Amino acid sequence: MKEILSVNSNEWREKVNSILKRIANNMGGTEPYRSTVNMSYERLEKRAHCDLNRRLENRQTKMAAKGLSKTSIQKLNKLDCISEDKRLIEIYLSVVQQMAIQFGIDTEDLEGLKVV
Numbered sequence: 614m615k616e617i618l619s620v621n622s623n624e625w626r627e628k629v630n631s632i633l634k635r636i637a638n639n640m641g642g643t644e645p646y647r648s649t650v651n652m653s654y655e656r657l658e659k660r661a662h663c664d665l666n667r668r669l670e671n672r673q674t675k676m677a678a679k680g681l682s683k684t685s686i687q688k689l690n691k692l693d694c695i696s697e698d699k700r701l702i703e704i705y706l707s708v709v710q711q712m713a714i715q716f717g718i719d720t721e722d723l724e725g726l727k728v729v
Contacts (some may be wrong), residue, residue, distance in 0.1 A: 625702060626692055629653075629709050634718045649712075654691055656708045666720055668694040 633653060637646035654665055669691055676686045695701045712718075 625706065626696070628695065629699065632709050632713050632718060636712060637717045639716055639718065653705070653708055653712060656692075656712070657695070657705050660708060661704045663701065665691045665694055668697075 621654060633649050634646060636671050637649045640649065640710060657663070658665055673689055676689070694704050
């Protein structure tokens with residue numbers, strides 16, 4: 614039986630980033646990395662029926678209302694929005710794993726990875 618890991622936000626983000634980089638490298642470098650990440654977000658939005666851009670805008674608006682600096686607001690990204698919702702994290706891990714299989718990447722890093 615595979616071990617279920619309790620992961621913090623940095624662990625799953627690093628593993629997902631590693632898988633997406635490998636997919637991009639198979640496709641040819643920097644620009645494919647951006648395309649790969651965007652593809653993963655699009656697949657997540659379709660499967661989870663969510664709008665990451667809207668979530669990001671809402672979070673930025675809330676941070677601005679709390680008086681946080683422009684720099685900290687600008688550093689926010691879609692992964693930050695995903696990390697706020699366990700359901701989205703699980704769906705995103707599934708999306709990335711399926712992409713890895715589709716593009717011939719070893720998914721060993723994601724096996725047994727589950728947010729508890």
